[in-house]
Amino acid sequence: xxxxxxxxxxxxxxxxxxxxxxxxxxxxxxxxxxxxxxxxxxxxxxxxxxxxxxxxxxxxxxxxxxxxxxxxxxxxxxxxxxxxxxxxxxxxxxxxxxxxxxxxxxxxxxxxxxxxxxxxxxxxxxxxxxxxxxxxxxxxxxxxxxxxxxxxxxxxxxxxxxxxxxxxxxxxxxxxxxxxxxxxxxxxxxxxxxxxxxxxxxxxxxxxxxxxxxxxxxxxxxxxxxxxxxxxxxxxxxxxxxxxxxxxxxxxxxxxxxxxxxxxxxxxxxxxxxxxxxxxxxxxxxxxxxxxxxxxxxxxxxxxxxxxxxxxxxxxxxxxxxxxxxxxxxxxxxxxxxxxxxxxxxxxxxxxxxxxxxxxxxxxxxxxxxxxxxxxxxxxxxxxxxxxxxxxxxxxxxxxxxxxxxxxxxxxxxxxxxxxxxxxxxxx
Amino acid sequence: xxxxxxxxxxxxxxxxxxxxxxxxxxxxxxxxxxxxxxxxxxxxxxxxxxxxxxxxxxxxxxxxxxxxxxxxxxxxxxxxxxxxxxxxxxxxxxxxxxxxxxxxxxxxxxxxxxxxxxxxxxxxxxxxxxxxxxxxxxxxxxxxxxxxxxxxxxxxxxxxxxxxxxxxxxxxxxxxxxxxxxxxxxxxxxxxxxxxxxxxxxxxxxxxxxxxxxxxxxxxxxxxxxxxxxxxxxxxxxxxxxxxxxxxxxxxxxxxxxxxxxxxxxxxxxxxxxxxxxxxxxxxxxxxxxxxxxxxxxxxxxxxxxxxxxxxxxxxxxxxxxxxxxxxxxxxxxxxxxxxxxxxxxxxxxxxxxxxxxxxxxxxxxxxxxxxxxxxxxxxxxxxxxxxxxxxxxxxxxxxxxxxxxxxxxxxxxxxxxxxxxxxxxxxxxxxxxxxxxxxxxxxxxxxxxxxxxxxxxxxxxxxxxxxxxxxxxxxxxxxxxxxxxxxxxxxxxxxxxxxxxxxxxx
Numbered sequence: 062x063x064x065x066x067x068x069x070x071x072x073x074x075x076x077x078x079x080x081x082x083x084x085x086x087x088x089x090x091x092x093x094x095x096x097x098x099x100x101x102x103x104x105x106x107x108x109x110x111x112x113x114x115x116x117x118x119x120x121x122x123x124x125x126x127x128x129x130x131x132x133x134x135x136x137x138x139x140x141x142x143x144x145x146x147x148x149x150x151x152x153x154x155x156x157x158x159x160x161x162x163x164x165x166x167x168x169x170x171x172x173x174x175x176x177x178x179x180x181x182x183x184x185x186x187x188x189x190x191x192x193x194x195x196x197x198x199x200x201x202x203x204x205x206x207x208x209x210x211x212x213x214x215x216x217x218x219x220x221x222x223x224x225x226x227x228x229x230x231x232x233x234x235x236x237x238x239x240x241x242x243x244x245x246x247x248x249x250x251x252x253x254x255x256x257x258x259x260x261x262x263x264x265x266x267x268x269x270x271x272x273x274x275x276x277x278x279x280x281x282x283x284x285x286x287x288x289x290x291x292x293x294x295x296x297x298x299x300x301x302x303x304x305x306x307x308x309x310x311x312x313x314x315x316x317x318x319x320x321x322x323x324x325x326x327x328x329x330x331x332x333x334x335x336x337x338x339x340x341x342x343x344x345x346x347x348x349x350x351x352x353x354x355x356x357x358x359x360x361x362x363x364x365x366x367x368x369x370x371x372x373x374x375x376x377x378x379x380x381x382x383x384x385x386x387x388x389x390x391x392x393x394x395x396x397x398x399x400x401x402x403x404x405x406x407x408x409x410x411x412x413x414x415x416x417x418x419x420x421x422x423x424x425x426x427x428x429x430x431x432x433x434x435x436x437x438x439x440x441x442x443x444x445x446x447x448x449x450x451x452x453x454x455x456x457x458x459x460x461x462x463x464x465x466x467x468x469x470x471x472x473x474x475x476x477x478x479x480x481x482x483x484x485x486x487x488x489x
Numbered sequence: 490x491x492x493x494x495x496x497x498x499x500x501x502x503x504x505x506x507x508x509x510x511x512x513x514x515x516x517x518x519x520x521x522x523x524x525x526x527x528x529x530x531x532x533x534x535x536x537x538x539x540x541x542x543x544x545x546x547x548x549x550x551x552x553x554x555x556x557x558x559x560x561x562x563x564x565x566x567x568x569x570x571x572x573x574x575x576x577x578x579x580x581x582x583x584x585x586x587x588x589x590x591x592x593x594x595x596x597x598x599x600x601x602x603x604x605x606x607x608x609x610x611x612x613x614x615x616x617x618x619x620x621x622x623x624x625x626x627x628x629x630x631x632x633x634x635x636x637x638x639x640x641x642x643x644x645x646x647x648x649x650x651x652x653x654x655x656x657x658x659x660x661x662x663x664x665x666x667x668x669x670x671x672x673x674x675x676x677x678x679x680x681x682x683x684x685x686x687x688x689x690x691x692x693x694x695x696x697x698x699x700x701x702x703x704x705x706x707x708x709x710x711x712x713x714x715x716x717x718x719x720x721x722x723x724x725x726x727x728x729x730x731x732x733x734x735x736x737x738x739x740x741x742x743x744x745x746x747x748x749x750x751x752x753x754x755x756x757x758x759x760x761x762x763x764x765x766x767x768x769x770x771x772x773x774x775x776x777x778x779x780x781x782x783x784x785x786x787x788x789x790x791x792x793x794x795x796x797x798x799x800x801x802x803x804x805x806x807x808x809x810x811x812x813x814x815x816x817x818x819x820x821x822x823x824x825x826x827x828x829x830x831x832x833x834x835x836x837x838x839x840x841x842x843x844x845x846x847x848x849x850x851x852x853x854x855x856x857x858x859x860x861x862x863x864x865x866x867x868x869x870x871x872x873x874x875x876x877x878x879x880x881x882x883x884x885x886x887x888x889x890x891x892x893x894x895x896x897x898x899x900x901x902x903x904x905x906x907x908x909x910x911x912x913x914x915x916x917x918x919x920x921x922x923x924x925x926x927x928x929x930x931x932x933x934x935x936x937x938x939x940x941x942x943x944x945x946x947x948x949x950x951x952x953x954x955x956x957x958x959x960x961x962x963x964x965x966x967x968x969x970x971x972x973x974x975x976x977x978x979x980x981x982x983x984x985x986x987x988x989x990x991x992x993x994x995x996x
Binding site for chain 2: 110388389391401404407409411412413414417418421422423425426427428431432433
């Protein structure tokens with residue numbers, strides 16, 4: 062079908078004044094290919110089925126909409142954790158604020174350095190996983206990121222990393238428009254934990270490509286900052302080999318618009334992939350969208366999607382999840398749950414939990430629920446002397462527990478739980 | 490004019506049909522073809538064809554205009570491509586839009602005037618003899634005690650209704666049950682008031698096409714407070730080659746009334762695919778209740794996917810009044826491609842919608858079916874139970890929408906869709922849309938996908954069943970919740986159909 066004129070116009074307007082960053086031949090080719098993909102697919106409009114519940118207009122506009130800076134009185138997240146800090150300010154790497162890019166078991170380089178190197182391992186991943194993830198559903202904003210990314214980091218994990226790497230995204234400019242692209246390669250048997258924190262920019266496009274080799278393990282914990290006017294579209298593309306593990310958890314507080322897409326493919330037998338998320342939103346200008354696509358293409362794979370949303374004062378939560386089990390991917394165990402707690406009558410939850418299954422010996426299930434706080438439980442707690450607000454927060458936290466349990470590291474989980482309690486205390 | 494408004498028919502499709510189904514050896518039983526002289530409109534669709542259909546039905550001017558405006562819209566529409574079905578492009582100009590037995594040209598006054606071939610066709614399809622006695626106008630047959638429950642039948646053959654039974658008895662209760670062409674002629678005020686108010690002519694590609702070219706269908710009006718004295722039924726038969734069937738059903742249940750409506754359909758085996766694009770509109774007023782059951786057994790095509798019916802149907806019920814209730818039950822075993830989403834608009838406060846579905850796809854069949862529950866009124870309830878079974882190389886998709894509008898407070902939805910896979914070459918998919926816009930409503934959705942349990946099979950086999958029998962038993966157990974929702978005669982037929990549709994899928 063021919064592309065609608067509106068899509069073509071939106072795309073050409075966005076691409077009118079862009080210059081592709083230059084580097085080694087492979088990098089230039091990857092960017093040019095990605096740009097061609099963008100033109101072929103065209104940028105999304107709200108008439109696209111995949112954007113049925115989220116309006117992409119502000120993400121595809123030429124200029125980033127303004128976002129006021131948000132002063133937080135809280136200590137930075139994960140402050141107590143021994144980690145390698147890599148700081149980006151409005152999407153630009155800040156060497157002074159960052160730690161040395163050295164850690165046991167890790168090779169870390171800035172994206173621009175890697176892409177200036179003629180022969181580099183990142184060649185097999187940069188834009189490759191993203192291009193592969195364009196089928197069966199087009200993700201033009203991801204291709205746009207590959208073409209235009211101005212900064213980022215590439216990490217090769219060769220052993221068991223002794224400490225996590227933390228990407229810290231600071232926001233200092235009310236009109237910043239940041240495009241970051243990170244690449245992680247976990248070698249066979251290697252392990253790492255990646256933390257991401259902070260609001261990043263007024264408009265933030267971030268793409269993460271992860272290749273996990275046999276027996277490898279990739280752990281990802283992310284907190285998208287408390288910035289009320291931020292807009293973000295993030296993508297994660299991962300290829301997960303035999304016996305390897307991929308786990309990702311995201312906590313989102315507010316933000317005008319957030320779309321987190323996670324596209325995982327289990328290509329080796331006995332692979333495990335878990336994606337979880339908690340989002341809490343307050344106010345009409347809060348819109349949060351989790352879009353997940355997990356493909357099982359090997360035997361005995363396990364995948365879990367656990368997403369919980371707490372919404373109030375007209376906030377909107379979206380979940381689009383899919384499990385695709387390809388022919389021959391027998392013994393797949395796929396689980397998906399999306400739940401929302403609507404704290405008042407103005408908020409809404411829109412979900413599309415999909416299954417597409419071409420193998421018969423599988424156990425796949427999905428569940429989705431939406432509703433208010435259980436009055437009976439509330440009444441019980443109050444009858445036991447727990448004040449109303451506290452009882453409500455307790456029930457809210459217990460509703461979120463299943464998703465929070467997906468975080469393996471208890472220190473990190475505790476840190477995030479504290480933040481949640483703080484948020485709930487502030488938003489009564 | 491096509492309907493046999495002067496003749497009456499007794500009995501329905503029950504026992505004989507059940508026996509007929511039981512006798513089945515495994516192949517599509519209804520694949521035979523009636524050799525009958527047909528009268529066709531020229532192939533293709535254009536305003537002249539639309540006018541021709543309208544004039545064949547002796548319609549008033551407003552109806553012709555209604556059709557033409559739908560046609561103008563249709564020309565600007567694109568065929569939907571979002572469903573998970575693949576089929577070759579349909580050449581909409583290579584189809585006959587109107588076909589009727591030549592003998593129906595003049596309205597038959599009695600059975601003597603009805604072509605015996607037509608009667609034989611329905612006899613072969615399992616419509617009992619007694620019914621034909623009445624069709625023949627035998628005095629007193631109407632008062633003869635019917636075996637089991639009475640079912641009034643409207644029989645639709647290609648583009649025309651050949652006869653409606655029990656009309657007189659229904660009339661006594663005030664129920665109007667006739668072909669839609671007859672309704673347009675005799676009850677224009679009702680048709681004008683309700684037609685297109687649930688499925689507007691601009692609704693979707695196939696519904697719009699149907700609005701332009703529908704040739705016949707059934708019309709039901711149940712007056713206030715009346716509990717329809719018998720089940721109503723329409724039996725659709727496609728016979729002519731290269732012909733599309735476009736029927737339109739309009740059911741109106743006025744305040745406090747009740748009706749149970751059954752629909753059955755078959756078609757001959759042919760190598761070329763045939764199009765069936767129907768529209769069903771149901772209006773449910775205050776305190777009224779409608780049960781609509783379908784056993785869809787169109788020709789599914791052969792094992793290589795050759796031939797079969799493309800079943801693109803728009804069905805929708807509008808629960809307008811408070812405390813109104815509608816229940817859709819469907820057993821979808823036939824058709825090469827199914828594209829069908831019987832929906833409920835729960836407009837009245839405390840209204841209820843239910844959807845029970847079994848969709849079985851075997852060989853190369855593709856089914857994309859489900860429902861929409863649109864909650865607009867307060868305290869509305871809906872329940873969806875969908876069982877999808879795939880075997881052979883078939884693809885089976887559940888696609889549904891549950892929408893809770895901001896004003897639909899304290900509403901409730903429960904959805905369960907289970908898929909069963911038999912064999913490793915088929916697919917089962919679930920695509921639910923859930924939209925919740927208030928917090929006092931509860932929405933729950935559950936879906937599972939699994940295969941036939943080996944332990945259960947082993948148990949059945951250890952009791953002496955052969956493998957196919959065992960699979961049929963397990964599958965029937967899997968479908969039980971839906972089968973129980975069907976009227977009794979249908980349930981038996983459906984149960985047998987479930988077994989037959991899966992024959993050859995094991996081993």
